[in-house]
Amino acid sequence: MICPSCAARLLARERAGRVCARCRKPFALEPKLDKGLHDLRLRRTVERLGDGGRVVLTVEQLRWAFHDRRPPGRVPRKDPPARPNPPRFDHPVAIAVNAATGAAALAGACYLATLAIGLLVFCLPLAALGVMMLRGAASELARWTRRSGLRSAHEQAERAWRERKDRLRQEEARWTSPLSHGNTWSAGEFRISVVERWIAVHGALPEGVVAESAVRMAALDGPPALAVLCPDWTVTAFLHANGFPARYRAVLVATPGELPRHLPVVVLHDASPNGCLLAAEARAARPDSTVVDAGVSARTVLAAGARAVQLYEHQLRAPLREQLRRLPALTEGERAWFGRGMWSPLAAQPPQRVLAVAERAADRALNRHVGFLTWPVPEVPQ
Template structure:
């Protein structure tokens, strides 16, 4: 890793006890300690991107997702591990037979044929059974649990006496109250709610930031930000049912992330049959590709969207919600709901 102070490239033995061998100054993060590679220089680069050059604030869960982008496990990797294990065991079992019977060409040939047979069967099982099963069912969690990641990042405050640049504390959330809001923004994700509050959204847009539909103030346009998940899509539908035409839902729709290589796409469990039937009954509905994606257990959390893109989409939604039934609004309504411009 690179020393954040003297910029020397440090080997593991040159950075013991969180201290640079050359300049003797402490650093906060050791990249070999966690499942997500993190060091001080990378934190600063991610902080600059998340804050859009210091303009916005972000939260630790948003840093967590940004640090894991491009580093999620491929579900097919499980099949590869199983296949390598089987092939390795076959060699381990058969090789001693070949060595012990080095003068018995019949036994040697039998051992070789058995190994080749095992390899062929393993390949066929992997290709036609295990790999397809893993693609449909293999879990894709975050590489490292949030609380473990949080405990590592806490060392930053120990070393530098402050949080990473521009990071807001979502565990100590304070949302400014707006006496007469002109719009309500519903954000069930606490990390995103804290990001918007710390970035000045309530004051800039005279917006009431709330965590649920139950806390929406009366008589104002309602904007719902949500995950690309069955729960998020239902929330958008519930908002439309409750608040009607004054609802705008610029949250994540599955087709906004399905083909995005850099998007955080996770899978923990597949929805039940009842859950999928309820998704099919939603109006306006999802495409078959979106239903298949959700049915296979995929979802994308709202907190994984970079704050700059989040704010850009939110600003457009506020403009649409407060501008009245103009031509732009009518066109947007015809296109559909749960779109995420620019994501």
């Protein structure tokens, strides 16, 4: 790791307690404890995502920049635990042989004991072996007499196990195939381990980063000229932080019912079935208005591949299929991707691209050009 203060290369033993052993200055992030994240990497990421300071990004957008880009892997299905083992019974001939051998060993031990006291060292092990074989034969004989009942109990347990297995299979068939995510920062982990620690060491957030709660909505200069429908509060705060509503005299709302009448509409949404349906809902709610769909498409995420954030949501197949039927414009690849339960959040797109797409969509909506905007393929934050 490189010290953010003196630029010295530090070994693990030289940065104990998050303090540089060379310049004795503290740093906020320890790569071994913070999933490979350190102060210089965070600053470089902020500078690149903020386009050299020209774009202000939010804390949540910064968190998505460090999300694991590996696509979720398949979780193997498991059978119900504790499958009953079938009962095993010794043959009557084997039981008789064991009983006879045990009796012979016990009789031999008694005979040797009567010959000489010195032979007791051989008598005791032989007697113990005889007793063990007789006890085993008696136990197996008792199991043999109860064999029909034991087999019946095993058949019932096996039948119950198979019924439970079938129920689990049917239940799994109702849901999308379960997938697992790679390790990443949750919102709470990132706030506690990165944001709060950074503020404690450096006194404030990195330059060019703002918390969503600190963003204030500016008053418009004159009557609104544009409506932006965006259910993601992170992106809404991002647009306010970068002066988008003031430049375009735009009103930002979260649901189609909040859209003002007789204003052109820009729709920003995730790459998800609900997001793709949002533009249709906006057109149904305001049929007399121009609606430009500027949301992220599944085509963009699939084209980006491992460079895009791909998330998984466990959901019922039937309602998901019904949603996809209402999206006839999807390609087979997009339909299959959504059908697995996959989606990608708008907030995970590079901030400068979100702003550029929103501005292009606003220009098209104000000039009455209707259509869907093509998103550029996202880059991978380093």
